[in-house]
Amino acid sequence: MNQQQLFEEIQKKRSFLCVGLDTDIQKIPPHLLETSDPVFSFNKEIIDATAEFSVAYKPNLAFYESLGSKGLVSLEKTVAYIKENYPEIFLIADAKRGDIGNTSNLYARAFFGEQDFDAVTVAPYMGEDSVKPFMTYPGKWVILLALTSNKGAFDFQFIEDRETGDKLFETVLKKSQQWGSEENLMYVVGATKAEKLKEIRAIVPNHFLLVPGVGAQGGSLQEVAHNGLNSKCGLLVNSSRGIIYASGEVDFAEKAKEAAREVQQEMEALLQEAGLI
């Protein structure tokens, strides 16, 4: 999927919502635990309930890996289900991978060859050769961690470079632009650091940003939109717990749908305000 296609989906659905499929077996409604694959059953219902309000899904790999190889089977079924039924939806593997070049090649094969994700999140610490292998697949995307939503972001990401004065996350943004383009590279910027979005937009005016941290983590959608929207929207805002665990009972899918619709309506107003729809 290219940038223009993603923008058109955003305009069509009047939404830039990404639903985080962080499916924790310990939080799945009890009645689903009797099915042969509770994680997939849960995901399938969540997807069917929220697809009309979402332009992206983002399973975080940790939730699947914590169940061993059978968790990976649930993930593969989820990916196949989305690709078959909602091929227009942008599918992100939130994996935060990154290794030496020949090994990152294999991670790229895992997410873009073996599975059919559109994008994978990548950690920048190991530099260029750890990131570029993910960019060799046409139509596929790297989403590089820049400024994350967690408290630990303050440990290293704000360190100022003695030579340039740039903070580490700014250096990541600047240097990585030489590795890809706005057609294969996005950045993670946490909603909890929304006040930084204006400065970040000055460095990467045209790239899409994946913004986690709205909702349970405390970020504000309004602030994210006001500081982060660009001429092609340029934002995918993720919500996980606020949507998929809106209810822990048999009505979980219905409640997830209501929660997704609510976010979509807020996003529609923000897109209209910005003249993007």
Added chain:
Amino acid sequence: MNQQQLFEEIQKKRSFLCVGLDTDIQKIPPHLLETSDPVFSFNKEIIDATAEFSVAYKPNLAFYESLGSKGLVSLEKTVAYIKENYPEIFLIADAKRGDIGNTSNLYARAFFGEQDFDAVTVAPYMGEDSVKPFMTYPGKWVILLALTSNKGAFDFQFIEDRETGDKLFETVLKKSQQWGSEENLMYVVGATKAEKLKEIRAIVPNHFLLVPGVGAQGGSLQEVAHNGLNSKCGLLVNSSRGIIYASGEVDFAEKAKEAAREVQQEMEALLQEAGLI
């Protein structure tokens, strides 16, 4: 496994060799491709051939994930085989994970709960709450990326902090020491940067270091040992391709054994020279 036990294994085997089980289906000897699980068949023979010369095994997750969920099954079988037959061997998941706290918790559950690894490699970019969840399992270890062996290490790891003058990898070493101890925290330091090992030893005199990059990547074992050994050895030096692909034919296990023995003998001499055995 604690530090003393690891040191005792090193003394017993007169080796600080870690064999990287980076098993690439495309490099497995053809005759194994007819078995029901070629990756596990290959690993099993490699392990049986090299266990007497190795104190650690390190499967890199990318090689298994690139085969989808069936690759994870091969990995689970490999882990179970090592734990059952060679329980004294230190088992490292080279996964380079790291996510927000509640998600790192799940990765920790994946590697230490669902599987039975002794250690997992973790990327530091997201800071304290991304690292600490891995330290809550008694006897289990975090191996934090400090200075990696690849070319991309120069992109960010050498950035100097305007306030302290420390390079980023030095800041990682210094700050992370507050998160754990030499009983649950090791560091990755690439052999290709062996000249830095003396400075690194000044910062972390007592921690174990996992050193990749000897062999195919060009690092020198002599230089690593001379700059990195401490009073409890303090080094695990990894070799992958040089051992597991010493031959691509039916004699692959025998040749791997010879290659492992050769490294072990070199290590024995270095341990003797340092008065550690």
